Amino acid sequence: MEKASILLVDDETAFLDAMKRRLSKRGFMVETAESGLDAMDLLEDRHDGIEVVILDVKMPGIDGIETLREIKRKYPMVEVVMLTGHATVGSAIEGMKLGAFDYLMKPADIDSFTDTVMEAAGKRRQQEQKIIEARMRAITSRKP
Numbered sequence: 001m002e003k004a005s006i007l008l009v010d011d012e013t014a015f016l017d018a019m020k021r022r023l024s025k026r027g028f029m030v031e032t033a034e035s036g037l038d039a040m041d042l043l044e045d046r047h048d049g050i051e052v053v054i055l056d057v058k059m060p061g062i063d064g065i066e067t068l069r070e071i072k073r074k075y076p077m078v079e080v081v082m083l084t085g086h087a088t089v090g091s092a093i094e095g096m097k098l099g100a101f102d103y104l105m106k107p108a109d110i111d112s113f114t115d116t117v118m119e120a121a122g123k124r125r126q127q128e129q130k131i132i133e134a135r136m137r138a139i140t141s142r143k144p
Contacts (some may be wrong), residue, residue, distance in 0.1 A: 004121030005029040005049055009039040009067065010056040010083065019054075022110055028117070035059060036067030043075055050078060051121045052101075054113075057084040057091045065095055072099040077127060079120035083108065 006028050010016050016032045023030045031050065033039040036059060043050060053071060057064035068080050082095040082103035095103060101120040104113060 003027040003029070004051045004117050005031075006117060007031045007033060007039060007042060007046075007050045007053045009033045009036065009053060009059075009064075011035060011059045012056075023114070023117075026110075026114060028114075036062030036064070036070070039067055040070055040074075043071065043078065051124050052117050053078055053080045054083055054104075054117070055080055055095075055100075057082055057095065057103075063091075065091055065098065068095050068098055068100055077124055079124050081116055081120055 003026070006023060008016055008019055008023075008030060009032070010019075011034055013034065016034065020030045020032055029049075031042060031046070033042050036055075039053065039055070043053075055064045055067055055071075059067075062070075064082060064084075068082070071078055071080055076099075079101045080095070080099070082091075082100045083106060084091065084103055085106045093103070101123065102116050104116060
């Protein structure tokens with residue numbers, strides 16, 4: 001399976017830089033944003049090119065939960081994985097109820113991180129394929 005395109009959102013610049021390097025070395029296309037607002041701006045321009053958003057729960061300004069709500073409202077096909085520290089597991093679970101694909105604990109093991117990203121990307125790709133197939137059925141079933 002082709003590697004996923006990711007938007008990594010976290011207010012910790014050192015974490016963003018390190019994860020971008022690690023994921024890029026593994027073949028992922030990685031964009032970064034340091035806030036929920038930056039993430040929404042980037043998605044506005046590139047939502048078709050981003051399959052999975054990795055979203056920190058705790059951020060100043062618009063937090064991860066509010067950002068998740070906006071992503072799912074505007075771009076429902078984008079899969080979101082919540083990233084949380086031990087103190088915010090309740091928020092991550094709330095995120096799951098709001099449509100997040102999964103949540104990961106910080107610091108995340110890189111293998112489980114990449115596995116979860118690929119599962120989320122796989123789900124999105126399956127949904128896109130179903131939409132394409134439904135459109136093709138609708139086109140081919142039209143009477144001339």
